[in-house]
Amino acid sequence: MRDVLEALARGELTVDDAAAALAAAPTAAAAAAPASLDLGHTTLDLDRASRTGDPEVVFAQGKSVTQLEDIARAFAASGEPLLVTRLAADKATAMRALLPDAVYAEEAQLLHWRALTPDSVDRIAIVAAGTSDHAVAEEARLTCEFYGQQTLPINDVGVAGIHRLFARLEEIRSARVVIVVAGMEGALPSVVGGLVSVPVIAVPTSVGYGAAFGGLAALLGMLNTCASGVSVVNIDNGFGAGYLATLINRR
Amino acid sequence: MRDVLEALARGELTVDDAAAALAAAPTAAAAAAPASLDLGHTTLDLDRASRTGDPEVVFAQGKSVTQLEDIARAFAASGEPLLVTRLAADKATAMRALLPDAVYAEEAQLLHWRALTPDSVDRIAIVAAGTSDHAVAEEARLTCEFYGQQTLPINDVGVAGIHRLFARLEEIRSARVVIVVAGMEGALPSVVGGLVSVPVIAVPTSVGYGAAFGGLAALLGMLNTCASGVSVVNIDNGFGAGYLATLINRR
Amino acid sequence: MRDVLEALARGELTVDDAAAALAAAPTAAAAAAPASLDLGHTTLDLDRASRTGDPEVVFAQGKSVTQLEDIARAFAASGEPLLVTRLAADKATAMRALLPDAVYAEEAQLLHWRALTPDSVDRIAIVAAGTSDHAVAEEARLTCEFYGQQTLPINDVGVAGIHRLFARLEEIRSARVVIVVAGMEGALPSVVGGLVSVPVIAVPTSVGYGAAFGGLAALLGMLNTCASGVSVVNIDNGFGAGYLATLINRR
Amino acid sequence: MRDVLEALARGELTVDDAAAALAAAPTAAAAAAPASLDLGHTTLDLDRASRTGDPEVVFAQGKSVTQLEDIARAFAASGEPLLVTRLAADKATAMRALLPDAVYAEEAQLLHWRALTPDSVDRIAIVAAGTSDHAVAEEARLTCEFYGQQTLPINDVGVAGIHRLFARLEEIRSARVVIVVAGMEGALPSVVGGLVSVPVIAVPTSVGYGAAFGGLAALLGMLNTCASGVSVVNIDNGFGAGYLATLINRR
């Protein structure tokens, strides 16, 4: 693109010719996109946090230790904040050797480094149906907190003992957005959705057996909720819920 | 079988030989089974009500008007009680011409003739989540009543407005067994199951759209319920729930 | 409940007894819930708009003309705002006879009466991939507008001709929340999600054929999006997306 | 709630005001619910057996040894009965160290402590199709017996050798409720359902291979049974069947 602009500035091209040249290159603007750091296997957007306020997030599942170490080194060099999800304990050890003050939460399989300064006014409630849904709820909570959000975690309030939910209802109602994490039949978001008047983000978990089919039952239940104001993310996607809640809570 | 017994009585066979002869015919006992009325297309057990207390039930879907008229004539002749399910209005008209005092409920697609005398002590609650689940709930209710059961119908108390359910909870708790009918995410049986201490029969309905997949979402939700004491029948199977509730409530 | 309170006020009950009496009735608070109007088939919350700001919504699919007319009469009497979704044209005619100034949008199968006063500061962008997704996008748009939200509809910008999307990107980026409606492979929310920094609500549609399986392909695509900040509602659920966007945009 | 009642008793509130205050707190009744023991990860209802006759049940799958030890300690302290399902042998060892006289059945993966006193009049038949279904049948049997029910276990009577079933039929007919456990095609409940006149609870198992799809074939078969009086619980859910049978058999 620069070549065209310089030719235009030198008067070697007319405005029409320059426009045509750029039009012929629909990737011109793309070429002006933020210069990424290409590690061969991964393209990192290192200054994303500085530029947009939202740091780069790395999904560790399926990446090798070597690749993750490359990524850790790049962030150690840049000093930018980093969030890593789905990170097994052994890989976390390797990354923390290069990012010494990084924090790793094993249950949530999540590592973060240089989390954003807390600045949210409202809170994000994170409501989990059962003990077994706790890990996914933690992934959501730590994601929110990494992005500077205040959270309100509420555990083991599944619909089969609904008095446990009512006992916490006032607290839940005080939040700006509610994340509801549930496996098995995934009914909790429908009940919560009918009791609050803020957005509800439903996270199905793979908790269950038999006809739970790895979270499919909970997923279908949540998609078919009869409550209004509820949307759904992928099975076990605590990060996705936390990030979306952050976007909703931000202003 | 009779031949063997008579030969034995006449002393022409030893007990050993007679036992062997019968053992060689594993269908012997079956041959002694109640003499059914064979209509060619259908085998009716006309004296079932007299013999067992439970009348014959006819599933009308997929049967022709001619076949249903044959059945109606057989019952008109025998005078035995009859329940017909999944019966379209036009076919009902044909049957009622032959069974004049039969009662047809169009919404429930159910015809009954000579219902059993009411005699139940306890009640069967039939709880429906939404207006659209009403037809299936009616099939269940009319089935129960045909078998002489008292019922308690409670409609439109879905989980998205859970105060509607609580407003009726005392009534529901007074029943010996609860049928819960729900489409969409099918969450109502889980909530009810956690609030009562009697058997809950969950009936998924095909109400919903998109990822409801014709009742599959509700079915999976109910099978994966986190509440104890809940079992499930086929999608839209109001009759099955009503008959099972009758068996539970009977003693 | 009132009986207990009055007995307590009259000194006929101790505080302990009164607490026990209420504790024994877990439905006590529920009994104090807003007095609904019970139409037999449907329980309406007529003063919901006055009380909470959010009017009652009626899902018309599976309801009979008679039931819908009962509902229309109840609202005509109360004068409260009403939104009806999935309403076929012939049923709309029946309702409009009773709610003369109601507005019906046939493509979106949506009727509204006495929409809320527009008061949103920010806009909700509603981006549709193809011509065939238009009806669902309209359901979303009209829902938002009924709730007093400003909208920005952008049509026919599917990923196969991605320059169409870029041509509208600045507009889309000006919104507080983006609804993306797409059928077939459902790829548009992933692309949009990577280009904006606000919440994205993805609506899969049943548009497509063959292995689209009634919207399943688009639904799975959206749930598995590699973009952050995206959540999903049920197939063809334009209302759900519009209502959720309203909740997000409201404050 | 107590504050409101006391203010009313002191005459500081009118009955109207008190009613309004409680109505404004829809969780008031919930607050009066049984005080649970909150372990952080799990909320236990320790006095449930004393209060309702039904002890608390813990689903161990997905819980850590530490969490299970916390639970064991709480019950050891309270002395209340406890049933733990889906408990692996190593975790059972840890719990038994804290609940010394607990009984662990490895095949059924079930631990119980202080089972209820046997008091049932009628029996629950537990009919298993094949050797491989035995573990699930045992989970059902031990659940029933924990709740004080008499059981009648009958094994290896699958439909492919139907004389085995007929040889036990009189016994089965003597029960008040029948649990039928079967994998593969799951046909046994249909046959049994046609031969008895009591409720049948069908439990599909994940036994089989190929197109059994982890119990899906058996599950679908049972849901579509042509026999009346049959309902279904989740795949491999022996506990659910046993508890439901208890509820049916109880009165």
Next chain:
Amino acid sequence: MRDVLEALARGELTVDDAAAALAAAPTAAAAAAPASLDLGHTTLDLDRASRTGDPEVVFAQGKSVTQLEDIARAFAASGEPLLVTRLAADKATAMRALLPDAVYAEEAQLLHWRALTPDSVDRIAIVAAGTSDHAVAEEARLTCEFYGQQTLPINDVGVAGIHRLFARLEEIRSARVVIVVAGMEGALPSVVGGLVSVPVIAVPTSVGYGAAFGGLAALLGMLNTCASGVSVVNIDNGFGAGYLATLINRR
């Protein structure tokens, strides 16, 4: 091919060259295949019955009246036997106008013309579970009879009233091969398979509702049968079962 052979016969080619020429043309043998009649849309093998004993079969579903008339004319001209399956009544009328003495069975949607001379020694039993499975059983029966087989049709002997099956067991055991037709849970082939010692061909039907999923439940049930000696054809494929039974019974 003929050219090569003639050149070889004339001595213009060596055997090596001729072999090479044929080897280079892997379709050579195919070219020697029976000369089909190409109707443009369909390629008929008109002399198949004369040559192999098995007449051509035409699957009518998805073929237009015009195409079927072309086929009828070709057979009218050749005088060869013809079987047409899945033929709607209106199309049958069109074909019979050209094949006047053809026989059409509307329930089975099957037309046959010049059926083979009956010559089988043993019989093929065709056992149907319910009235609604009758049409598929008829398709199987008429197929067998068209191919000259003796049949033994037995209807309405589903597993929920298993005495009906035992009453006919001796007859069924007299057959050389048994076709079992069943919808819903498809359990009948398992029971029959355990009672006979000849091959059983299971035909799932699309009879049922809800979780029957158009015959899928019956199909999976039959594939997972615990009985030996059972195999399965496609849902509603009465023709396939009848033809296969013919092949088994033939020698």
Next chain:
Amino acid sequence: MRDVLEALARGELTVDDAAAALAAAPTAAAAAAPASLDLGHTTLDLDRASRTGDPEVVFAQGKSVTQLEDIARAFAASGEPLLVTRLAADKATAMRALLPDAVYAEEAQLLHWRALTPDSVDRIAIVAAGTSDHAVAEEARLTCEFYGQQTLPINDVGVAGIHRLFARLEEIRSARVVIVVAGMEGALPSVVGGLVSVPVIAVPTSVGYGAAFGGLAALLGMLNTCASGVSVVNIDNGFGAGYLATLINRR
């Protein structure tokens, strides 16, 4: 039953009374069924081979070493032939310690002891598509041979190199029945079915990856075959195909 017969023989019962007594006991004939050996976990039919010619078959998957040893001991004591399928190598070692001259085929996971004397006139062809389908084909072949059948194994003739199939076609055509084993798209039975005029038993295998979905693709392909005379058994069910082929080939 014997009691009734003896009373009749002693003249203490009339023939009518005796008939009624037996009719009242529908399990009477069942009681006369072959006395099985009940091992607690498994009911064995030890003299089945002597009585019917077909030995008992044990499906080992899901059975413990202890259970299998019990079974081995029972057969060692009775001396009757035995076939065990899906038997892992370590369990086979345990069984062979008790049945010293038993033969174990590890690839096919099959053990047999005292196979029947070969006596078939015709052959059973066993055609496998690829190297990876070999284990299932071997299970089928060894099953046939255990039952005294002659076999014709033909390997690695998949449709992608169809000349390999044609090279063996004459041999295949010499068989009385053909078993075709194939994974991936499962197309081989369709091609073979069009080339032979004997029954074809199709066995889908779980060979493949991705959208093979554990054999589902092959299974669906085979069920939908456009060739006549083909039926299907469960995925990887080599035994089922071998046993069925035996029944077809026997007479």
Next chain:
Amino acid sequence: MRDVLEALARGELTVDDAAAALAAAPTAAAAAAPASLDLGHTTLDLDRASRTGDPEVVFAQGKSVTQLEDIARAFAASGEPLLVTRLAADKATAMRALLPDAVYAEEAQLLHWRALTPDSVDRIAIVAAGTSDHAVAEEARLTCEFYGQQTLPINDVGVAGIHRLFARLEEIRSARVVIVVAGMEGALPSVVGGLVSVPVIAVPTSVGYGAAFGGLAALLGMLNTCASGVSVVNIDNGFGAGYLATLINRR
């Protein structure tokens, strides 16, 4: 964009500033994209044929007559070539009223106007398995011909009578690319793929019944083909196959 360029040309901006301005507008290049014609509901790229050689294609399914008439008018005005797929006969009539010399093929549901001049050197073979697959094959053929390709249609050569395929093999081998259209088990592409050494495009069709599941069986079969050089398009997507074949054949 033009504004920036003119400012740069006038010397009012430095090259750096101009680059930054464009970089700040990632849609700048998009703005230079071909000016589409926005019909409100549809955005047409009218001069696409002139510019790229490939005319615009309109997918008519789900579009109203009014929308299609708008499109027809736009093309009538521009004179550019047009291809419309999935067009019902009544809608075709409406479009042809505005594009009088357009050609409509009812079986293929395809309309074309001003097809490209034929110019291909090689041929595209279009091989269909059965008569019922003909409509999809025609959609593929007419698409190819619209784009100026020579085609070689070959019908009714399914694998169950494989000699029909061999009889046409030399012709098929003469093509540069082969489209294979098949329903039911979809085995034909595997066989063809093993016999040719050019790209094969497989098109599953929804032809079949029962476990064909609307083309799913054929689709899975084709995806799992054991032949190399085969890829798959959506069920019934004749257009997609024809267009792709054109791209392959073009050079």
Next chain:
Amino acid sequence: MRDVLEALARGELTVDDAAAALAAAPTAAAAAAPASLDLGHTTLDLDRASRTGDPEVVFAQGKSVTQLEDIARAFAASGEPLLVTRLAADKATAMRALLPDAVYAEEAQLLHWRALTPDSVDRIAIVAAGTSDHAVAEEARLTCEFYGQQTLPINDVGVAGIHRLFARLEEIRSARVVIVVAGMEGALPSVVGGLVSVPVIAVPTSVGYGAAFGGLAALLGMLNTCASGVSVVNIDNGFGAGYLATLINRR
């Protein structure tokens, strides 16, 4: 065949008789097919590369070390080129011991020996969405290069950061055919397909979690692409895509 030809050459047969003899043997041509090397378990076509230019490919998954060693020995003896896919590292070691200069790529699980001489004029672009898709992309790339094609690998350009794709677009457009590898929602082929005018081969990968269902979401997305010119191969089938791209690029 040779016998017939020699008899004809000797005049012992007429041309008619010879034609009939060959026609009676439809496998005649097949018998003239290339003499394969039969290893018992596998039939190799060793001179395929010499004869057709395309070497034999071996799919290693499911083959034992012994079988692979047999294959390696056969190729070592013949000296023909060989490609082995899905080869685990330990098996590769065994093969390389016999084919010392073979090259093994562990990430791609692919071994090649004596690759073809590079001779392509145009390039094949291989575009991968994410780091986790790299292994499949490598399988495709190495396959292309084994067959002598030039490749252009482009990694980590998924749609969530679409500027990364635009930055490489000119390069991609320079290719004759584009392979696009993507997991999760599989949206990249739709975007690429809309930006290029050459064939696109889409490869879904099993990358993802939850509702990705092992690549099903990506597969369905790609099959439903709204872009023209895109076809799909099996999940993770990098080899298939590479071979097909080779066929397209060859001329």
